[in-house]
Amino acid sequence: MIKVEKMKIEQQTEIAKNIYEIRLKGDLVSEIKMPGQFVHIKVNSANDPLLRRPISISSYDKREQTMTLIYRASGLGTRELVNQTDEIDVMGPLGSGFPVETAQGKTAILIGGGIGVPPLYECSKQLKAKGFNVIHVLGFESKETVFYEAAFKELGPVYVTTADGTYGTKGFVTNAITEFNLQADVFYACGPVPMLGAVEQQLSHMPGFISMEQRMGCGIGACLACVCQVNGPEPYKKVCTDGPVFRKGELVYG
């Protein structure tokens, strides 16, 4: 069930340049079904910014009723979110995430770009718990925006790339996959759309799951703002309800 709840802000920290980790507590956590789902956040009670902001659930703890989000403070809304200290209006959990329960194989590769990295963390934890070997390829802009490298390392190998070469492999996630000749049975990817397209091409030989982004209104499937083009009889699917996670091959890249 989707809840709308004022969640308690237990902690908020800047973990890399303009990248914030926020831990929230509330009943809503009980409703989370799978990694890769997201929440829709009203950053304050004002009319400006007006709309909610979609942010992925990075990890969650059902016993503690807490979840952690990681976001980049860039625009009006996310910058305002940084100022919040007490509680915050959250709608969720939303969408359908990474289908870890039905995952097949022995080795999974998780590929994240920038603020696409967060939802992969819970995904990796759950795959690891299922007995998978997990390999991570995490792409960032530059050294100062790298986050969660250590956390992922606890689960499995981590390959970091930076676009400007200030840390790890210079270039994109696809460069690291080639350079280190990374092999797996299934992939999970989240990041900017060009990255997703490149990854699908590069890893066309294995099954995979892709988390999409799109500008949203309602977040629950009513306004038709967040559609993406798919292969099949229905020309569009909605990122907020049909996604954000899609099966490899489903999406049509413009």
Place this chain on the structure above:
Amino acid sequence: MIKVEKMKIEQQTEIAKNIYEIRLKGDLVSEIKMPGQFVHIKVNSANDPLLRRPISISSYDKREQTMTLIYRASGLGTRELVNQTDEIDVMGPLGSGFPVETAQGKTAILIGGGIGVPPLYECSKQLKAKGFNVIHVLGFESKETVFYEAAFKELGPVYVTTADGTYGTKGFVTNAITEFNLQADVFYACGPVPMLGAVEQQLSHMPGFISMEQRMGCGIGACLACVCQVNGPEPYKKVCTDGPVFRKGELVYG
């Protein structure tokens, strides 16, 4: 000189129902010329609420560089002001206040209605310091919104009225002036416009000064939002620069 300054919020307390006292510290205080001046406050950095809010300076301490404002949290802006804890964007001091320096006589009566009471406090303190006997008539809605009675009592007698009769004299400030047959050489009044009109009529036999309210845009005389009708060749004066304090007889009451 008018300053625009992020002033430090030293303290903020609810002193009566929905009535807040806030103490601010900053250079701006050095510029205050007289009691009855006001400041124009941007309650947050958002576009909504958009405009600044005019609030009178209730008292100030030049040595400490602090000033105290008292406001009623009623609409969008003042309710948002309550939430501020750190610093606040203040423009001021603005307008021309009560001309205490040139005051003549022995006894002054200060008449305030609701959130018109605050600027009279500094006015009374300065009159008292000049050797005046100060009498105060303070009108409120009801018992729970009465504030600063004790503070004024330290300066001189205080007559409180409440519209609903839950405290002090039932009725308006004019009722108390009649009931207690209050006499003085000069009056200073601030409050809702109907009160000001009634006071001018009742005290037509003595000189007096009246602080007006009007909706404002700029607060500095440029936008012509805040005009009030006056007797004389120029049909209008601006509350923000020509006032807020006017001489008895100057104003035309609609």
Place this chain on the structure above:
Amino acid sequence: MDKLSVSLPGLDLKNPVMPASGCFGFGREYSQFYDLSLLGSIMVKATTLEQRMGNPVPRVAETSSGMLNAIGLQNPGLEKVINTELPWLEQFDLPVIANVAGSMTEDYVEVARHISKVHNVKALELNISCPNVKEGGIAFGTDPQTARELTKQVKAVSSVPVYVKLSPNVANITEMALAVEEGGADGLTMINTLVGMRLDHKTGKPVIANKTGGLSGPAIKPVALRMVYEVSQVSSLPIIAMGGISSAWDVIDFISAGASAAAVGTANFVNPFVCKEIIDELPRILNELGAAHIHDLKGRSWKVGEIANHRA
């Protein structure tokens, strides 16, 4: 509850609050949050003769106290709406207002003819004002003659009363209102969105793929209120008002301006419970204002004298 009941052509409403078209789909999604039978009515997403894909993405952008949208009337088409969406709504005690759109007069007429025969459709809302359809939608909404003519033709085939949805993108809103009144409209709904745009800072290009979009939300409320105020004084048609409504006080404002009922659009995205919360809140406000019925406040912004009793 009788404090809130409102009777309009074709519509006997428990209360004057309903979601605005395009902001509530066909109700399915919001039925997760509360019982839709609570609503006065529901204005469903625009229906066109054939299925529409809508516009490319991005379709929405945020602005100060507002949002832009260019969904482009994506909908499953008349047949699917009649066979799937409207029957699903039958489970609720809820009169439906069907939003009818098209590119040419013939499209409107065909959709209206069929959809007006569906059991739970109690009124049509003629969407002559959608700024996001290129082929002519906008022309209907800004030219009085065309609007009158279209209204006439739709009225001729509709089995239920016809409300015409006015565009705010005109110099003279009363002229448009009077034109569709002449055309035989049973009511007005107003306003649709203002045409606006937002640019991406880096590229300088429009954020919305369709370039321009329709501006909705609190930012446009002052314009909507003014238009309802103007039209309600010259037209005898009842008005269902919308434009930036997100609280019960906003509803009171529009009723005071002269509307008979109010619709909530963008605010549903911010707070999925908003319509229910407004309906719960209204009686308290009526008490505070000493109004026995919400229509005692109708038009008080321009009516001379005291609050009238609507049943007097």
Place this chain on the structure above:
Amino acid sequence: MDKLSVSLPGLDLKNPVMPASGCFGFGREYSQFYDLSLLGSIMVKATTLEQRMGNPVPRVAETSSGMLNAIGLQNPGLEKVINTELPWLEQFDLPVIANVAGSMTEDYVEVARHISKVHNVKALELNISCPNVKEGGIAFGTDPQTARELTKQVKAVSSVPVYVKLSPNVANITEMALAVEEGGADGLTMINTLVGMRLDHKTGKPVIANKTGGLSGPAIKPVALRMVYEVSQVSSLPIIAMGGISSAWDVIDFISAGASAAAVGTANFVNPFVCKEIIDELPRILNELGAAHIHDLKGRSWKVGEIANHRA
């Protein structure tokens, strides 16, 4: 500083930033905050033939991300403006744009004839769009023929270039722009305010004594931007844009939409330093965008291909 210099008919501007008419008086008040010579230009308060008292109070009301005003063109009249206000501005290195208003064509023509002869007045801004003047101001702004005719007559007597200020309260802004271009306008300024209103919750009556007022501020920026985008693609006249500008990025947006310069209105009330701060900030943004001159960004929202070099 050359990154920002802009040359327009009658106006050689150090930079494309200026306060909008009515939001900066005749400069006196804001000269307390910074040296007005920093500004590109100044659009002074509307001047009419005779002194005007303006409207009763309240004259302003706040709305979501916007404000309504109905000042009603209060001003000391042509003679006093020429003898007192404009000479005072001579102390600054500052070309003045004189905002000309009136009720009838004759008024406009008379004011234009005389004010355009004043030494520091380098251009006129024909205010055909003030929504707060009842006698006909609004008609000029929404009827293309009338607007063209007025422009022609003012052009015939003006000693300096004439910019016409367009009203956004029209269905077709390009039609208005082309009409005044035909009338001989040298430039456009846009937009004036949208007509809106706010009601008092308790009484249900309009907050503003004039009932309706002009909506300005960030709320209207999307509409203003769209109109500049549309007009700049069809008219060859330079545009000075306004509507919700409160930051340097807002200026960039309007230049990207196709404007040549930008004016700041309501934002002055919020931050008296805003024009200066924008001027200080612009060079940094140009660097960030890799633009050698601000006009390299002009019209990039609709221009095909790469950033053009404006001197190429």
